[in-house]
Amino acid sequence: MSKRVLVTGGAGFIGRNMIRAMLGDGYTITSLDNFKIGGWQHVPEDIRDHVEWVQGDTRNFDLLMQVTRHKEAVIHLAAPSSFLMYEEDPVGGASVTTHGFINLLEAMRRQDIGKLVYASTSAVYEGNDVPYREGMELNPPDLKALSKKWNEEVAKQYSERYGITAIGMRPFSVYGHDEFSKGGYANIISLFVWAVLNDVTPVVWGDGSQTRDFIYVEDAGRAFQTALERDLPTQEFNVGTGIETSFNEVLSLIGEELGKEVKKEFVEIPIAIYAQRLLANVERAEKVLGFHHEVDVREGIRRVIKAARGAQATQQWPAISNAQMYFETLPTG
Ligand SMILES: NC(=O)c1ccc[n+]([C@@H]2O[C@H](COP(=O)([O-])OP(=O)(O)OC[C@H]3O[C@@H](n4cnc5c(N)ncnc54)[C@H](O)[C@@H]3O)[C@@H](O)[C@H]2O)c1
Structure with missing residues (x-):
């Protein structure tokens, strides 16, 4: 199991809850966060002193090279979480989601880190009939979903070309x-x-x-952690109930x-x-990850x-x- 893990967006809603559980399981965590949304005051006291916090932006490649050094795996959460954020700031939203992601993959390639679990979104399915299955064709209708779909495609390319296993998590309503x-x-x-x-x-x-x-935040965090711990090929998972x-x-x-x-x-x-x-549709998450909400x-x-x-x-x-x-x-x- 990979123990030294970089979490981007670790001060955020999913990040801080996931990190609490991971610390309990013996992980050593570095978190890169710009603290713009998950402000420092929201980081719970029980995890504050047990994580190496680095304040900065995922679009800073030099910083990405620093924070990925000596890491065994990465969980990537840093991106706007609400579709409204992309509506209000399309350039900023798309920039963080795409530029931050390619920076991370490139830093991982250069540092020879083989495992990434990253947050995509269930919004990639919009336009399909429910329940959404991972194998469905994706035609994202808005910028958030399109930026995340781009992440998934780039992740597959880095997986095929450079052997990075990249697990895309598609959270529903956390x-x-x-x-x-x-x-x-x-x-x-x-x-x-x-x-x-x-x-x-x-x-x-x-x-x-x-x-x-609706999926509870601790369940969602556990899905990410489980995806990190399973030895799986590159693929995507629904994170829902x-x-x-x-x-x-x-x-x-x-x-x-x-x-x-x-x-x-x-x-x-x-x-x-x-x-x-x-x-x-939670069949793949249940069968392959063994994940079920609690x-x-x-x-x-x-x-x-x-x-x-x-x-x-x-x-x-x-x-x-x-x-x-x-x-x-x-x-x-
Ligand atoms: N919450 C949901 O319902 C939901 C649903 C689908 C997908 N997601 C995805 O899951 C991830 C985490 O969501 P969340 O609910 O924890 O959101 P959040 O906003 O609480 O957490 C994101 C964290 O990333 C940080 N961040 C944002 N841009 C950054 C940057 N450029 N550099 C460094 N740090 C940056 C923020 O300060 C914040 O702490 C996001 O990628 C989001 O798109 C969330």
Whole structure:
């Protein structure tokens, strides 16, 4: 098993939760992060002192050469996570996702590192019928999905030409207890919970019947770690649960957990490209990785509520109103 691992984007939502588990399993971790989204204040104290943190940008090739030195494997997470970020800053979004990725692969080639696990996205499937299977043809309709698909193609080329095993992970809708770093770009489960706890009526795009395959952040992190540990050829995996939940069901569950009636405000969908259903076929992840999610959506919502209440009590959580939920500038950190 590879023990000295570089994690890019390690201060981020998936990264910090995955790193906690990996430290527990004996890994030595270096994290490269520019701290623009996963700000330092969001890195939990229990992992702060146990990781070598390097602040910098994946587009800096010299820095990539430094941080890959003496590493046995890389998990690459550093890229914008929300499709809205690419809508607001197309040049920045595409630049980080593509330039940062080729820098990393090239540094790995020169340092003779043979294993990469990287975050693609389930958005690469859009336009296909659900459930999405890894073998489907990909025709990404937007810049986020297109940039990630490009990553997958470049990864395959580096695999074929230079023998780097590159496992592409396609996360579905990742949510969880400590998503405060993302502010208005957080998963809809967090946004709904925060709104309800703030006595703000949640805004639902469309009629609330749209579904997502919600996967808890610790499960998602475990999928990445498992892909690192298995001896596999280059390929892609869905990171989902195989279960879809509608936004109306999410709000009902939040209401049940809080013991109160949740009001909703329905608005017209404000963007041209918007998926009605997102659902993973999880057969490959189960059979080849042996991965199965552990946290169901009700339990996950309970944990999001508990964390939000804790943050409210210590006033570490800025109140998020509906106006801040969409199309706002990124939180700085
Ligand atoms: N969260 C999801 O639902 C989801 C779904 C599909 C794909 N993904 C992918 O998974 C990865 C991790 O997502 P996340 O939810 O943890 O996001 P996140 O924003 O919380 O974490 C990303 C981290 O990368 C850092 N970063 C961004 N650009 C960087 C750069 N150029 N150089 C160095 N660091 C940089 C950020 O500061 C942040 O800490 C991303 O690549 C994202 O596209 C996430």
